[in-house]
Amino acid sequence: MKLLIDTVLPATLTADAPAGIDFERWKKSDGQNDSDLLYYAAKEGFRGVVFLDRISLEQPGMRQLAKELGIALIAIDASDPIQARERLIRHSARLRRKLGESQFVLILGSEVRSMGE
Amino acid sequence: MLLYEQRWPGARSASGNPRLAPVAVLDKTLTACTLLRLAVRLVDAGAVVRQLGGGNLFPNWFGPQTVVICRPQTRSRILSKQPGFAERQIIVDPRLENEKDYALLLRQVDSALQGRSHLRIATSESDHSILWDPEVYTLGAYRTGEVAFLASASKSSLYNFVKRGLLQPRRIGETVWAFSDVVAVRTWQYLKATQPKERIKTDIIPILAQFAGDRDAVRIGATSFGDVLVDRGDGWADLQTGNLVLDLPITEVDDTFRPFELGKRKAPHLLHTSKHTELHPAIIHGAPHLKDxxxxxxxxxxxxxxxxxxxxxxAYPELKDMEIRDTISIGQQLIAA
Structure with missing residues (x-):
């Protein structure tokens, strides 16, 4: 499973990806808008895009665009990007399972939760 | 083909997807220097610039996709000899006194272009008209503290506006505000700061917050009397009624993006929050971020x-040797807000 991770998440994530998951970190040269990440992910066959902070998924039109493109949106709630990285790695197995049943997923400290549409 | 179109824009297929926008400039309207400056900006933005001569005959390149910048007499001539020509594509005697005027004119030309042919207009610090695009203005997702910081208002004021029905943020477990809410509150605060003797009507807050954006708008304005106005290149009109407005003391909403102080509160520049920090509603849900x-x-x-x-x-080895202290400071203020 390939996941595109936003630039705000630490660069070391790509090297620390657990087995069965490939992380690619967004590069600024590819564009800056939120929708640019979604279009790129869909074009390059990513399963979803990972953002920091649940409010990222509240950008108007994001979820609708993700639905149209058929990609998942994942947000990580954390006190800082390094904690977000730890949570993403720790919950990667749960995340894989959750993505089987939901397109919008929130990673918290102790659980991985579906987000409503 | 691109060169051919540049040389012979009239040869472009009307049904195709033209990449270049023909623009005719009548040089008798403008001084040579102004004409040159305008032509350079138009060409840089991807337009083809031609001079329209006098007389009743129109050159082959003159067509329905042409935008004309001219004197009133030329406007009359075009409309009488080319009755099908769209009036909105004729821009008469534009004011070109400073960089902002040029930027506004380019935006006006762009909005007058038909079909999918558009200019490449860079957003500068003095030209924020791109923000009025519906696909931009309605974006953004902010927490209450962030709005308080960016709009230079207290959280209690924001909640009070909600209670009075002036603002309607989304409630999704927490309260989520849009960029339009930030602009609405900030404009009201700015008017209070710059017109301390006036009583600023709160009517502008719901109008700006609920404004769906307008791609043709080159300027949005507000008054202390509670009016919100739009200029689509042909003067100020009331945003809600469409009635033309004359002789009102209008504050351009662009101006409210500049830093200002209100009491003990200091509002940073909204879009260029600090030297290395910027904000755009389409980027990271509108959060202030490190430039580029x-x-x-x-x-x-x-x-x-x-x-x-x-x-x-x-976390970010790519930031080695980059100046980020001012952006950290903005982040600290956002966390504290």
């Missing part, structure tokens, strides 16, 4: 709290 990146000011401040610069460089 997707790293938020808040994330930098969070990492700074965790372990100073070492933590920041550990």
């Amino acid at each position: 990146s997707r790293i938020t000011a808040r994330a930098l401040a969070q990492l700074h709290i965790r372990g100073g610069e070492k933590s920041i460089l550990s």
Whole structure:
């Protein structure tokens, strides 16, 4: 499973990806808008895009665009990007399972939760 | 083909997807210097510039996609000899006194262009008209503290506006505000700061917050009397009624993006929050972020709290040797707000 991770998440994530998951970190040269990440992910066959902070998924039109493109949106709630990285790695197995049943997923400290549409 | 179209824009297929926009400029309207400056900007933006001569005959390149910048007499001539020509594509005697005027004119030309042919207009610090595009203005997702910081208002004022029905943020577990809410509150605060003797009507707040954007708008304005106005290139009109407005003391909403002080509160520049920090509603849900990146000011401040610069460089090695202190400071203010 390939996941595109936003630039705000630490660069070391790509090297620390657990087995069965490939992380690619967004590069600024590819564009800056939120929708640019979604279009790129869909074009390059990513399963979803990972953002920091649940409010990222509240950008108007994001979820609708993700639905149209058929990609998942994942947000990580954390006190800082390094904690977000730890949570993403720790919950990667749960995340894989959750993505089987939901397109919008929130990673918290102790659980991985579906987000409503 | 591109060169051919440049030389012979009249040869372009009307049904195709033209990449170049023909623009005719009548030089008798403008001084040579102004004409040259305008022509350079238009060409840089991807337009083809031609001179329209006098007489009743129109050149072959003159067509329905042409935008004309001219004197009133030329406007009359075009409309009488080319009755099908769209009036909105004729721009008469534009004011061109400063950079902002040029930027507004380019935006006006762009909005007058038909079909999918558009200019490449760079957003500068003095031209924020791109923000009025419906696909931009309605974006953004902010927490209450962030709105308070960006709009230079207290949280209690924001909640009071909600209670009075002036603002309607989304409630999704927490309260989520849009960029339009930030602009609405900030404009009201700015008017209070710059017109301390006036009583600023709150009517502008719901109008600006609920404004759906307007791609043709080159300027949005507000008055202390509660009016919100739009200029689509042909003067100020009331946003809600469409009636033309004359002789009102209008504040351009663009101006409210500049830093200002209201009491003890200091509002940063809204779009260029600090030297290395910027904000755009389409980028990272509108959060202030390090210029030309997707790293938020808040994330930098969070990492700074965790372990100073070492933590920041550990997460973002690409920031080595980059100036980020002002962005960290913005992030600290956002966290504290």
